[in-house]
Amino acid sequence: MNNRFFYIIQFVLVMIFQIMILNTVEVKSAVLIFGIPVFIPLIYPMLILILPSNINYFVMMLYALVIGFLLDYFSNTPGLHASSLVLLAYLRPRILSLFYQQDIKKIGSVKPTMYRLGFVSFLFYITFCILVHHLFFYTLQVWSFKNIPLVLFKTLLSGVITVLMITISQFIFYSNKSIKV
Amino acid sequence: MRNLIILLRTYYRFFVFIFIFIFCLAIFFRNNNYQYASAIHSARGITGSVHKKKQNVWAYLNLKKNNDSLLAENARLRSRLGIKLKNNPLKDTAFSSLVSEDSVKQTIYYKYIPARVLNNSIDQKNNYITLNKGTNDNIRKNMSVVSAKGIVGKVTHVSENYCLASSMLSSKVKISCVTPNGTIGNVSWASEYDADYVVLNGIPQSEKLKKGDTVLTSGFSLFPKNVMIGRVVGTASGGNSGMKRYKIKLATNFRRLNFVYIVDDNTTFERTIWEDSIINVSNEQ
Known part of the structure; x- marks a missing residue:
């Protein structure tokens, strides 16, 4: 039960952070790199990435759908966040088994945190997931063959910031003592 | 039939995924179209009030910059039309501009309604701006929105207390x-x-x-x-x-948009409605 409470707190914190602060950063900061405005940093895929490995498939898909629609509702982009997050939720078990050497089904519940997976495996796992999510997200957002370099550019820059923020959040939400296997 | 059930049981994850995924994409492409733009979420009550709270904090952080620009604008406007107006413009929150003037009769064409930007985007294909004025303040669809420095966009959706304006940064404007x-x-x-x-x-x-x-x-x-x-x-x-x-x-500067004016212009409305009616009639014939 303690566990469920933890995920709810995390959901609320991350959503407030994304909607109230990150969604505004893009508009307010006049930072330009090569003349292209800097995109919105997206931290919310983290909510899906840190779910336990043996979570019910339908619960996870529904959770992704709810997060996606909430974000769409607040940023006037119906279906954009939702579809990319649902894609990520579907691919996550496969990507997780790629970067986690032991057989997940035998072990049971594994929280893919930095302390459980190890720093390097965790970083590869996060980077790969974020790459898939961002590439799909920005392709859908830009949606033209003319601007393929722009898509790659946005994916790369936004991805670096997202991976950095998720890694930092691991230090905030988990400490070395509170590992629950 | 038995084979079908086996197939469904083996690949049910994939089918569920495809179902939800296509559902999301359908919503995205239906609403992404400029003509069918029903993305009026931020004009609705709940999200509007959340954006308002967010904007309260951010506006506070930019207070000094906004004050400076407002002071400069006030000075410019007062020097331009302060003398010509009979009633005191400072008593009115919505001040008016004289376009054609007569020594006897003064005709007011444009009325500027000040509004605050609650939400703004610049990274989408069609960008929208949420403003804190709605039908309660006599805002209608297709009114133009200008800022102190230049044009901003036009109103596309209106609710009771909020309205949504399609900004200049839209592919179809x-x-x-x-x-x-x-x-x-x-x-x-x-x-x-x-x-x-x-x-x-x-x-x-x-x-x-x-x-x-x-x-x-x-x-x-x-x-x-x-x-x-x-x-x-x-x-x-x-x-x-x-x-x-x-x-x-x-x-x-669309990155720092805080205060804008919605232009209430009766003559343009009359003209566009009249032009449209003529075009529609000639199309039907």
Whole structure:
């Protein structure tokens, strides 16, 4: 039960952070790199990435759908966040088994945190997931063959910031003592 | 039948995924279309009030900058029309501008309604701005929105307390404009990612525009006449043969948009409704 409470707190914190602060950063900061405005940093895929490995498939898909629609509702982009997050939720078990050497089904519940997976495996796992999510997200957002370099550019820059923020959040939400296997 | 059930049981994850995924994509592509733009979420009550709270905090952080720009604008406006108006403009929150004046009768064409920007985006294909005025303040669809420095966009959706304006940074918005020589052209957002520049179309080869020339609205579209759009910075590639394209730097900074004015213009409404009715009748015949 303690566990469920933890995920709810995390959901609320991350959503407030994304909607109230990150969604505004893009508009307010006049930072330009090569003349292209800097995109919105997206931290919310983290909510899906840190779910336990043996979570019910339908619960996870529904959770992704709810997060996606909430974000769409607040940023006037119906279906954009939702579809990319649902894609990520579907691919996550496969990507997780790629970067986690032991057989997940035998072990049971594994929280893919930095302390459980190890720093390097965790970083590869996060980077790969974020790459898939961002590439799909920005392709859908830009949606033209003319601007393929722009898509790659946005994916790369936004991805670096997202991976950095998720890694930092691991230090905030988990400490070395509170590992629950 | 048995095989079908086995197939479904083996690949049920994939089928569920495809079902939800296509559902999301269908919503996305249906609403992404400019004509069917029903993305009026931020004009609704709940999200509107959340954006309002967010904007309260951010506006506080930018307070000094906003005050300076408002003071400068007030000074400019008061020097321009403070003497001509009979009633004290400071008593009215919505002040009015005189366009044609008579010694006997003064006709008011434009009415400027100040509004605050609650939500703003610049990174989408079609960008929208949420404003804190709605039908309660007599805001209607297709009213134009201007800022202290230049044009912003036009109102597309209205609710009771909020309205949503499609900003100049939208792929389908085209605005009629006029160059210093009097040539009429149109301005649109061509780059789809650069929030500082728009492209001026439809200028004949014979006309040469210099760097720094101002481009103003012509008054043929919904915007009032002689509102600043931006300055020419150079030629742009592409376009039809025979017509030249110019790159224009916008006067309005869409990254720091806090206060705007919604223009209430009765004559334009009458004109556009009349024009539309004529076009519709001639199409039906």
